[in-house]
Amino acid sequence: MKRVDDFRLRFGKREVVPIIIGGMGVDISSRELALEAARLGGVGHISDAMLPTVTDRHYKTKFVSDKQKQYKLNIKKTDKSIVKFDLEQVAESTRLHVSKTMEAKRGEGMIFVNCMEKLTMNAPRETLRVRLCGALDAGIDGITLSAGLHLGSFALMEDNPRFRDAKLGIIVSSLRAFQLFIRKNAKLNRLPDYIVVEGPLAGGHLGFGMDWAKYDLHTIVAEIVAHLKAEQLDIPVVAAGGVFTGSDAVEFLEMGCGAVQVATRFTASKECGIPAKIQQEYFKADEHDIEVNMISPTGYPMRMLKNCPAIGDGIRPNCEAYGYLLDANGHCAYIDAYNREVALHPDAKKISVKDKTCLCTQMRNFDCWTCGHYTYRLKDTTHRNADGSYQILTAEHVFHDYQFSTDHKIALPSLLP
Ligand SMILES: Cc1cc2nc3c(=O)[nH]c(=O)nc-3n(C[C@H](O)[C@H](O)[C@H](O)COP(=O)(O)O)c2cc1C
Numbered sequence: 001m002k003r004v005d006d007f008r009l010r011f012g013k014r015e016v017v018p019i020i021i022g023g024m025g026v027d028i029s030s031r032e033l034a035l036e037a038a039r040l041g042g043v044g045h046i047s048d049a050m051l052p053t054v055t056d057r058h059y060k061t062k063f064v065s066d067k068q069k070q071y072k073l074n075i076k077k078t079d080k081s082i083v084k085f086d087l088e089q090v091a092e093s094t095r096l097h098v099s100k101t102m103e104a105k106r107g108e109g110m111i112f113v114n115c116m117e118k119l120t121m122n123a124p125r126e127t128l129r130v131r132l133c134g135a136l137d138a139g140i141d142g143i144t145l146s147a148g149l150h151l152g153s154f155a156l157m158e159d160n161p162r163f164r165d166a167k168l169g170i171i172v173s174s175l176r177a178f179q180l181f182i183r184k185n186a187k188l189n190r191l192p193d194y195i196v197v198e199g200p201l202a203g204g205h206l207g208f209g210m211d212w213a214k215y216d217l218h219t220i221v222a223e224i225v226a227h228l229k230a231e232q233l234d235i236p237v238v239a240a241g242g243v244f245t246g247s248d249a250v251e252f253l254e255m256g257c258g259a260v261q262v263a264t265r266f267t268a269s270k271e272c273g274i275p276a277k278i279q280q281e282y283f284k285a286d287e288h289d290i291e292v293n294m295i296s297p298t299g300y301p302m303r304m305l306k307n308c309p310a311i312g313d314g315i316r317p318n319c320e321a322y323g324y325l326l327d328a329n330g331h332c333a334y335i336d337a338y339n340r341e342v343a344l345h346p347d348a349k350k351i352s353v354k355d356k357t358c359l360c361t362q363m364r365n366f367d368c369w370t371c372g373h374y375t376y377r378l379k380d381t382t383h384r385n386a387d388g389s390y391q392i393l394t395a396e397h398v399f400h401d402y403q404f405s406t407d408h409k410i411a412l413p414s415l416l417p
Pocket of ligand 1: 021022023024025026028047049114116146147171198201202203204205240241242243261262263264265267370371372373374
């Protein structure tokens, strides 16, 4: 019976354990979690979502308050088009988080950054360019392009000296998306180094419509693996979304995948960024407590716990401080939904917005409890404490369980005294 440890993910001559911990914004895939993955010989991700906010929290920068001060007079206005990011500050926050993480890296594994195209930041091309190049300049091992088709993202890095040496990967949910990416980037003469194929059971935003349940990861992976073979393209495929046991992972590795990308099981680890109290909500969830909805202003469906405070909340948009989802014209679907509710209830002290959420503020405050489909199985991966709470795991325990388990077994952690 094979185990994940019988396989290796190969990037040229370099080999790593074929377990990638996926990017989870905002700072859920923390520096500590990524460092553990690298120490254990796999691949970890940090996320570049809302980095100026994240660096303020960890490294005492003042990017958010500086921006808020600069645009103070706009706070009550509905038009947010003038609220721009200072590109140098965006670059600085990226370089800071990436370099601090890379300096602390130990072990044979690698650390990548997850970069979401949908964080359009009121200047999509310019802000994406500084985020991508900032990460390369600060020495990241690789960049995973997510939440969007990224048809122009390689070109944004083309002039960077590390464009051909860093590992660059894309996340797709269909063969068509992959083919489109390849076609649009043909003249750069630079293929992706890996392709994450993310199915409909993943956490965060989904690359499907609300008919996500009709799709199946095995089918999409098989199509992409067959296509690569037919085209004689030697690019590792990484299966993601619903890989819950080591044996699930082995199935994909035996299908020809180079690795798996996993996330949900690590949301139960002490290294992940979710506050301990909220982790208990993840453990407690049953299948019917999880939904895929359309409240993200990005326009993509998103999976989350139904009882999270982000759903139905009506806070005033806080784009002067954040504004990561403002499109190229300074619009965000939440602002429209919020203004509509204010107009409908002019005397209300508290507004409730049901169809959209202020994702920046909610993610920053850990009030949008996004999760993978199998979150309801987390309770089976640990012990229940005497007070009814669940024992938090270590990332090392979860990683080793993926790496060495067989027969779909899940090893429970040692009982804490
Ligand atoms: C809490 C959480 C947050 C996530 N956030 C992001 C994100 O910001 N960007 C992204 O590309 N994927 C995100 N994902 C998807 C993961 O990186 C990963 O591909 C996927 O969840 C793997 O499936 P699994 O959770 O079933 O193991 C998130 C997943 C979870 C569970």
